[in-house]
Amino acid sequence: MIYIIDHQDSFTFNLVHLLSKFDEVYVSNYFDINYRKLSKSNLVVFSPGPGEPKDYPITSDIYNRFKSKKKLLGICLGFQQILFNEKGKICQQKKIYHGHQSKIIVLKNSKLFKHKTIYTVGRYHSLKLFEPYYSDQIKITMRCTTTKVAMAFEDNINKVYGFQFHPESFLTKNGKNIIQKIIFA
């Protein structure tokens, strides 16, 4: 089962439909967690949402509790949420990407995606990961081809993954394939 923690976003159910192609999906609000179901699930997804990581301490708790015990995936806010808990700083970017379609490229250190593949993706974010960012386990694995902003990370030891873009958006091509790599990781 896949458990989606919804940060009351207006895109979460697009994600539900996308993930339902692979497994049964359970979704709940971040303040209304069903811990029994959560502990039974084999993938926990942190949804996109408004605001910034420090607004969601419950989600941070869940991340820290399940890290290295379950496969975890963060999308947009969820991506930032994980990095925030891994000593990353989240900051405002100059240009704001809401409803923006960009090209992103896979870097050499990705284990799941083929090096140099270019994906067309949909983005909805005003905040980004502040760089330089150093971590022993987390590697930035995709970047925007024009701005170089971090677009994905992998921690293949703990099976923690994140996308700054929205694989569920209609602006993203091959969103299903991208998710599939995580499912089979």
Added chain:
Amino acid sequence: MIKRNNKFYNKNEENLSKTYLNKLIHSDKPIIIYKIKRGYYLFSDFSEKIILSRKNINQFFIKVQNQKNKKHFGYVGFFGYEILCNLIGIKIIKQKNNSFPMGIFYKPKNVIFLKESFINNYSLKIKHSSSFKVNLSLKNYTKVFNKFVKKIKNGETYQIKICQKYINKSKINSFSLFVKLMKTNPSPEAFFIRDTNYSIISCSPETLIERKNDILITKPIAGTMKKNKKSSLAKAKKYFKNNIKESKEHNMIVDMERNDLSKICKNGTVKIKKLKYIEEYKDLYHCITKISGILKKNISTKKIIQAMMPGGSVIGCPKINTLNLLNNYEIENRNIFTGSFGYIKTNLDMRFNVIIRSILHYKGKSEISAASGVVVGSKAKAEYNENYIKAKSLINLFKK
């Protein structure tokens, strides 16, 4: 040609019905008119009128869900903005209001199909007072606007719509205003309600829900281009294609409406049917996307309404947080504006619009509301003016 209870009348009866129609229209009986393809529905002789409140809304949905007499049409009416917020757990406090009901539904005994041309039988020249006052000055609008720009930069909202109201004091002949509006600015979701103590005249362009059996369709609008002498459909297409700000705003609404449909539709059935097509209106062009899905089993009418309303395109995104922000900053109740008008048939098929481009006449005052979006890249003055363009065709009705 008049069609009644699904049977065509012969010529004599047609004449008879014309007199019937005239009598009805010139009487002070409550009537409702709703635009459909190639004509209008005229609803009258209401056997029931339900004024919605927080207390009876659930009862109303139970009643709607269990309509037994299939000979009846069903219910027709509207949900105001506030009750739609309440339905998804959002409370509004500290707003000025004129105690207009939160929603009203009627059960018609009589439904008549009227051809589009019926409007030509009426040429009512009545001059109405046209001095409208706006409730938000450019200065104050700019203040709110700048606050929201900050909130967008902080990631609290991705897009938000600020509402303005234009109000005048006047006595009106509501039917004549509706006729005038349909002659100058017909629109796919136009409607008219005349009741004893209020009336609504609307040329709404936007379909929020169309349900036929288990198929749901929504057609969100995002993107407006003002018309001038040089503009054409081809130029409008080009404009929407090349304008990054409009295009991003539209993308966001498409993903949001896909999301709202996905809450109640079977996995994998939500599809974009037609992306970013242009419709032409009297003063402007709109950019629209058509999205459909197949309803899951055992989804109630209430659940559909909670999933889809208030319509995302007139609120902003993400819905919950943006609604909370809006309700904290808007000083006046939106009343009908960005609510939904439509019907729920006895077989539970339904059709609802988004209430925009509408005049609410109540307690001797007419109010027209308009809203336009704050996204990154929008300018306060331009959005302020866009609101006026949207309200203009309605304000002009009051002139000769």
